[in-house]
Amino acid sequence: MSESIDRGRRQLLTVATTLTGVVGVAFAAAPFLASWKPSARAKALGAPVEIDISKLEPGAMLKIVWRGKPVYVVRRTPGMMESLVNTDDKLADPRSERSLQPEYAKNDQRARNPEYFVVLGVCTHLGCAPQGHFDKGDPEISADWPGGFFCPCHGSKFDLSGRVYKGVPAPTNLEVPPYAFVDDQHVLIGLDEARVG
Template sequence: MANEVVDHGRRRFLTATTAVVGGVGVVAAVVPFIKSWEPSARAKAAGAPVTVDLSKIESGQQLIVAWRSLPVFVVNRTKAQLDALPSVDSRLVDPKSDQGSADQQPKYAQNENRSIKPEWLVVVGICTHLGCVPDYVPVIKPEPFDPDWKGGFYCPCHKSRYDMSGRVFSGVPAPKNLQVPPYHFVDDKTIQIGVDPKEAG
């Protein structure tokens, strides 16, 4: 009887061990399979679309996401920032965003807001001078680099300035507005960068 009890205990131990090892094996096999469904790092770098949840960006805040290995600024502009845009038109190189190629500013960004929806700015965060990443300086107040600052982006490398629509100021090294990447609204709370509205439709 004692031997029989020992055998049952051993049998339970071996069954449990086999189940655990088998479970680990299944997980080890499934994880790479599921991972294979995701875009590769190379595909992401090549321009796979990036989805952004706008509900996490409060009014006046900026979120930086990576698309094609580039920083993309997504800004939820305040009413004050939007209201101030016309006041800097006379100081800008391209206030109507009608210069440059369609890659630099697509048709849906050829307006004062340079956006599909006024409050949401989506631009590539690379200075059009020598490729530095500008700082987001959102507060409308005098700054050492501009006593009449209305909010926008300031490049610390060579002092280029852009307004809250990413439009470049005259008299700075940068020649063009910040690039607007292709993007569209999936719904009121989500955008997808990398696909323009026509392609999404």
């Protein structure tokens, strides 16, 4: 966690320095970061959006909109993370080789920090919004349901890392957008190392 946060912080400082250079204003990095809020127009164009995760309880999910698309942030419990182990044979792309995510999210948890799962809420079949069904054995899904996301449009199922199950219409895992931790209570959606410099 701390390494991820530190990386994110360094990255943000780099971006802040770059942006101040572009607009030619001599802000110090820290005050600039503290006051930096993208305008509505900048948000519409895809500017990073900062999320406060300080009140997100274990097992809960929050939703925001970035670039006109829903983004989910799930705070996974240890039990939720356990459900991600030894499930490869049930998944269509368990290693996320055919799916879209930043390199730092190409792991079983598909995350920088396993506790927080950040994902686009857009089904990879035809774009409906999958719903969080996090309880094991959810009666709306099946008795052996381990918890995950369910798309109500045509029944695609995804695990708690957004990895798609075999035999459903969605061809690939849910997409993980670029993101960075500002600190341990804030996540910035829309920014990662690949976009810096």
